[in-house]
Amino acid sequence: MDKIVVKGGKPLTGDVKISSAKNSVLPIIAASILSNGKCIIENAPMLEDVFVISDVLRSISADVNIDRDNNRVIIESSNICDFEPCCDLVKKLRASFLIMGPMVARFGRVRISLPGGCNIGTRPIDLHLKGFAALGADINVGYGYVEAKANELIGNNIYLDFPSVGATENIMMAATMAKGETIIENAAEEPEIEDLANYLNKMGANIKGAGTGKIKIVGVKEFKSVTHRPIYDRIEAGTFMVASAITKSKIKILGVDEEHLKPIIAKLTEMGVIIEVDNDNLVIDGRRELKPIDIKTMPYPGFPTDMQAQMMGLLSSIKGTSVITETIFENRFMHAPEMKRMGANIKIDGRSAVIEGVNKLTGCEVKATDLRAGAALILCGLAAEGNTEVTDIYHVDRGYMGIEKKLKGLGAEIYRCF
Ligand code: UD1
Numbered sequence: 556m557d558k559i560v561v562k563g564g565k566p567l568t569g570d571v572k573i574s575s576a577k578n579s580v581l582p583i584i585a586a587s588i589l590s591n592g593k594c595i596i597e598n599a600p601m602l603e604d605v606f607v608i609s610d611v612l613r614s615i616s617a618d619v620n621i622d623r624d625n626n627r628v629i630i631e632s633s634n635i636c637d638f639e640p641c642c643d644l645v646k647k648l649r650a651s652f653l654i655m656g657p658m659v660a661r662f663g664r665v666r667i668s669l670p671g672g673c674n675i676g677t678r679p680i681d682l683h684l685k686g687f688a689a690l691g692a693d694i695n696v697g698y699g700y701v702e703a704k705a706n707e708l709i710g711n712n713i714y715l716d717f718p719s720v721g722a723t724e725n726i727m728m729a730a731t732m733a734k735g736e737t738i739i740e741n742a743a744e745e746p747e748i749e750d751l752a753n754y755l756n757k758m759g760a761n762i763k764g765a766g767t768g769k770i771k772i773v774g775v776k777e778f779k780s781v782t783h784r785p786i787y788d789r790i791e792a793g794t795f796m797v798a799s800a801i802t803k804s805k806i807k808i809l810g811v812d813e814e815h816l817k818p819i820i821a822k823l824t825e826m827g828v829i830i831e832v833d834n835d836n837l838v839i840d841g842r843r844e845l846k847p848i849d850i851k852t853m854p855y856p857g858f859p860t861d862m863q864a865q866m867m868g869l870l871s872s873i874k875g876t877s878v879i880t881e882t883i884f885e886n887r888f889m890h891a892p893e894m895k896r897m898g899a900n901i902k903i904d905g906r907s908a909v910i911e912g913v914n915k916l917t918g919c920e921v922k923a924t925d926l927r928a929g930a931a932l933i934l935c936g937l938a939a940e941g942n943t944e945v946t947d948i949y950h951v952d953r954g955y956m957g958i959e960k961k962l963k964g965l966g967a968e969i970y971r972c973f
Contacts, residue, residue: 557948557949559936560945560970560972561945562918563942564938569807569965571806571807573795573810575599576746576789576791577600577602579786579788582653582751583750585653588658593629593780596628598785601621602952608650611648612630612640614641615635615636617630617632639666645670652725656725656726660731661732663708664705665702669701674889683721687705707734709735710734712737713739715741715743723739727742727752731761731778736774739772742767746786748765752765760778761775789816790859792837793819793862794930795808795839801938804841822858826845846875847876847877849879852882853883854883865927867894867899867901868932869934872916872938876911876912879907879908880908889924889928890927890928893928894935899913899935917939918943921945929945933969
């Protein structure tokens with residue numbers, strides 16, 4: 556199994572280009588099921604999750620062509636004739652559940668394996684299902700599967716108990732073909748939802764307000780061919796911002812929108828990192844003495860849970876006491892024991908972690924327990940004394956395109972062992 560080895564202590568320098576957002580591309584690929592024409596996604600990140608969701612679409616007879624040389628995914632959904640995607644593929648990737656909305660909208664039926672729990676929490680799908688039911692779908696759950704059927708979906712007012720990203724996206728996609736008007740209130744406001752709505756609108760949908768807490772969708776009958784370039788990955792950008800701070804370096808991050816990074820910029824600035832905006836680039840200077848801080852993860856525009864592990868790594872190396880409170884996922888501190896193996900001083904109490912910064916982290920073998928945990932351990936390795944070996948790196952490959960190559964480009968001593 557692949558692992559990444561980092562020799563810590565080298566400062567970083569230079570530029571790094573950020574890839575397109577995994578969390579935009581996955582729902583966008585799912586949304587392509589709605590179109591009878593050809594959908595082209597440009598500048599798509601070549602990630603394990605993108606390959607898996609493409610295989611999910613292939614398993615229901617869509618044609619999906621991944622052009623790795625040009626970073627394009629080309630999808631033709633006119634051939635879809637199966638309504639039950641391959642169960643083993645669905646289990647590999649929770650985001651596979653996002654095909655449910657487009658399937659029930661276009662074909663009035665879908666049967667899909669329940670996604671189950673994962674390392675970071677139980678992650679139920681009740682809000683997705685309540686939304687489909689509110690649009691008139693019959694939902695049946697049993698024998699490890701969920702089935703949705705509808706002769707016709709009808710627009711409705713839907714209030715989400717929690718602004719779930721996936722539920723907002725799935726219900727929005729289902730409503731694009733529902734008769735009349737749907738309003739989703741307490742919708743998630745993540746930029747990736749706005750990107751998905753822009754994609755759907757280019758295809759012919761009528762969606763207003765995506766990216767705010769109230770989304771209005773008027774149903775349409777047909778979707779056409781479309782070409783789209785997804786937004787950049789704000790979590791990858793945040794990860795490189797932390798890489799700069801943890802190595803006390805100055806680097807430039809290319810191709811980002813400052814607006815989406817506000818919660819991360821605010822917290823790093825509070826710590827003493829100097830961040831300058833230069834058009835769509837950011838210059839991150841982490842060379843000053845940094846201060847401990849408190850962080851609470853929240854739905855967007857709050858601090859993203861997907862940056863919590865990376866910040867824990869950084870705060871472990873900053874003198875003083877910091878507190879992180881995780882409010883989104885109930886079991887997202889799996890990285891803490893691994894960081895403790897590297898010398899970090901972290902105490903977990905329920906949803907809070909108290910971090911006492913240590914003078915130095917020390918390299919050893921650690922295990923990536925999930926995607927962001929793995930990235931955070933690589934960051935710790937950049938700052939640690941000696942060699943850090945991060946195993947189970949397949950988690951990281953799900954969401955970071957060539958992370959070791961990008962860090963090497965910035966001067967890190969890092970390599971992958973096969
Ligand atoms: C998406 C992101 C993931 C990110 C998360 C939160 C993608 C592909 N993944 O995941 O990277 O960490 O948002 O920003 O975009 N919940 C329910 N019932 C539901 C749905 C969700 O209780 O029906 C709960 C979840 O258990 C969790 C919280 O809502 O505690 C947030 O989950 P959600 O926003 O749905 O995350 P995902 O869409 O799965």
